[in-house]
Amino acid sequence: VAGTRGFARADGARFTVGGRPFYPNGFNAYWLMYMASNPGDRSKVLDTLDQASRVGATIIRTWAFNDGGSNRPLQITPGVYSEEVFVGLDFVVAEAKKRGLYLILSLTNNWGDFGGKRQYVQWAKEQGHNLGSDDDFFTDRLTQRFYMNHIKRVLTRVNNFTGVAYKDEPTIFAWELMNEPRVPSDLFGKTMQAWVALMSSYVKSIDDKHMVEIGLEGFYGDTAPERRRFNPGGSYSAGTDFIGNNRIPTVDFATIHSYPDQWVPGSTSEQQVEFMKKWMASHIEDAAAALRKPLLVAEFGWKSSGNAAVAARDDYLRMVYDAIYASVKGGGPCAGGLFWQVMAPGMESWADGYEVVLERSSTTAAVVSQECARIGGITP
Template identity: 45%
Template sequence: MEDLWRERKAYPLLGLMSIGVILYLNFGDKLSFPILWQPKMSFVGTNSTRFVINDDNGEQSIFYVNGWNSYWLMEESVWSTSRYKVSEMLKRGSQMGMTVCRTWAFSDGDRHDSLQFAPGFFNEKVFQGLDFVIAEARKHKIRLILSLVNNLDAFGGKAQYVKWAQEAGVNVSSSTDSFFSHPTIKRYYKDYIKAIVARKNSITGRRYSEEPAVFAWELINEPRCTSSSSAPLLQTWITEMASFIKSLDQKHLVTVGLEGFYGPKTTERSGVNPGEWAALLGSDFIQDSAIENIDFASVHAYPDSWISGADLEEKAHFLSRWVDYHIHDGESVLKKPVLFTEVGSSMHRTNDTALLKIIYDKVYESAKKKEAGAGALIWQFLVEGVESYSDQFSLVAWDHPATYKLILEQSCRLRIMFEKGEADKKVNHADLCFGS
């Protein structure tokens, strides 16, 4: 009887397996099955000038960030044949103890691989690529900063929105500053935000607004105006769009995406900028970051390109002041965390870690004091096979031993300082940080 019972129990199982094989052979990567289990994560919040994570018992643990940029993740996730590169990047980032990755959640225009090919119309295949990025990040306990539009023309950007309005017969200025002010263009962008935030992940079944693997929404990558007179338009736009996202999603942080330049009204900070040109771009670190629904301030750092004619000593001096002033303003003026969301230098690739070490050390000193310098994200990481996304600041980190070692050390000393909560001691902590 027992053998007969086993046979009868086996038949349904074999039948299901056979159906699965037939479906796979006939439909291949067109099939999508929801993931029923994912690693547990909690949402990141803020407490004054610090990032915090709330656990199930209501206790807060402080969270300081060591992370990186890989803007190309969504594009490489569109086709199943290249998704392994995204998986490898997220796995490698996790193995370096890094916890946050910043990437593009936009691609606008009439290209075959654009996410939004017309206002409010989306390429489902590309959206599924972004689904994969988010699901895979959760798998490796990486949180994502998702940037929602580009200031630059790459991947569409502001210029594409202006072009769409013109093609629709809207009377709009050709200046891309109209992106920040024209009602039709602002409606296009709000419709985009709504589609992203409400998106139900085809892999996990979870809406993006409910996904703790999303660290924050970034309104725009490196906002600049063509005329400094448009600065009030940018500030009004930030206020409106940050409020709009919060009306749809109260669980996630929102940041602007600023480079950190001080504007002409912040005269006492003018000497901190990399040049007089920086104050004429319509953005202002303090005024823009102080807006109510902006949860943390973002800063970029590119001494090699911003002061390209300077020697290493001059670049180091500039970078040291740049970091000090922004951390101080986050702590004393804004009362918000400051995250250095792009740290780029060609020296990353030469195993000269002098400039990167300046930022890492200052973030670490801020963390020891539990102050506003909340972390840094290196620009940018690649894996083998995605060299087409390279620029002068990109690197395959593990091919550069000194830089790799410095990154790992930063991850470890921040993790060791804040071991509670999701600075998880279970993540091979001994192997990662103590070499055992």
């Protein structure tokens, strides 16, 4: 199990655990801490972790934040935390550990869900900082301090169930700085580059045992202008820079996300599949040649309602898995994929169209299980 298997590391363009190559495969379930913070909802967490084990998954990505607001916040106001919600996160880590599952823990959000940069900016405004946009999160001294305090609080947290500090817990695969950071107000990319350098090195100053990744979707920027043609619309960048940002030495591996249905409006499903194939191929090439670091497809999904859509989703997952498997087989840098997203029965009100309830989606569960077995079979 992961508890005894030890820390995951990046060794050149591959992940290793205990010196052996490791190919993580799994899914996103961002809501685990939220549900685990209420003992009455913990069965949903256990159900999902059991489903992960059943299909052979080895990794889950989830949120280690819920900033402000009134709906079970983890960080109620800057530096003030809900012990109840923190115990929920403890529970998730402890139960993942029991099952030998790794976790990627994301530390805040670019988007407004669960607080994120908008909430940090709001907090700074309440303390008299005159901030004009949510992007000021990345440059304002006070929002930086609030966020760094959050990093420190999570990394030094001692788990109520295991007695192990998060920074010493091998079940944690990596820390993610932010879910899908974007800085549309600085398309030249200097803001993001400086922020990633500062925050990734801050994480390492507290915790030198874990890997760090940024949470990027993978848009190309000024470091490789000739690669911008792969971006949605042939140019979109959002102020991030896949190559420049991931070259920072305190970043251990690269990630990409992909939602061609959202990024390429009006496209057919065939065009969306084509976009994804090129998106993966270009980033796999760059992770190998330009970064020499591992690559995870950390979010990918397909909206589905009705049987035809489920078949299309299964085909899409299979296509992504085939590309990952080909990279692994060929000694390439792409080491695994995490689809978006798994939910437990009884979470219908949380549905976003991408959700998979594994025990109710036997064909999709089979596709995931086949990939886990295939990738797992390569691990020596």
